[in-house]
Amino acid sequence: MRQASVIVLGILLLAGCSMGGEVPVxxxxxxxxxxxxxxxxxxxxxxxxxxxxxxxxxxxxxxxNTPERDQSCYSEARxxxxxxxxxxxxxxxxxTSDTDQYGRLLRYxxxxxxxxxxxxxxxxxxxxxxxxPDDQYADDxxxxxxxxxxxxxxxHPSGIFDDGSYTR
Ligand SMILES: [Ca+2]
Numbered sequence: 001m002r003q004a005s006v007i008v009l010g011i012l013l014l015a016g017c018s019m020g021g022e023v024p025v026x027x028x029x030x031x032x033x034x035x036x037x038x039x040x041x042x043x044x045x046x047x048x049x050x051x052x053x054x055x056x057x058x059x060x061x062x063x064x065n066t067p068e069r070d071q072s073c074y075s076e077a078r079x080x081x082x083x084x085x086x087x088x089x090x091x092x093x094x095x096t097s098d099t100d101q102y103g104r105l106l107r108y109x110x111x112x113x114x115x116x117x118x119x120x121x122x123x124x125x126x127x128x129x130x131x132x133p134d135d136q137y138a139d140d141x142x143x144x145x146x147x148x149x150x151x152x153x154x155x156h157p158s159g160i161f162d163d164g165s166y167t168r
Pocket of ligand 1: 066067
């Protein structure tokens, strides 16, 4: 009897969470299996250089895209990224692909429990770009992107994400 009550309460709590409007993605921090690295340079909104096991390597955030150097909102998106990762020790997690065509590591980035790829989309600094097969968070990211666009957050008011281009 008591066990049944606990289960019912659990279901009610779950229902309450899903009705809250916030899209929960990153709740528990990084999944196991990540690598630890130190950020040595922020290149732009979706790219960093890290020291990984004594070697400096370039990391491209997977699943997202921020404006390029010659595009509007470039500086703001870079600053948003920098505010989270500059000088930090980060956890790197891969989806399926290890690197992109430029040899950059494709990774999800965490600073503590902060899921940087997700936060960039949530804040409107990044758009969602999915290159299969790396789509682990694509649905969640798309929901967050839609919310950010509707709320006019970050780069969305600039219109940069409406140009139909997914240049990386
Ligand atoms: Ca970009």
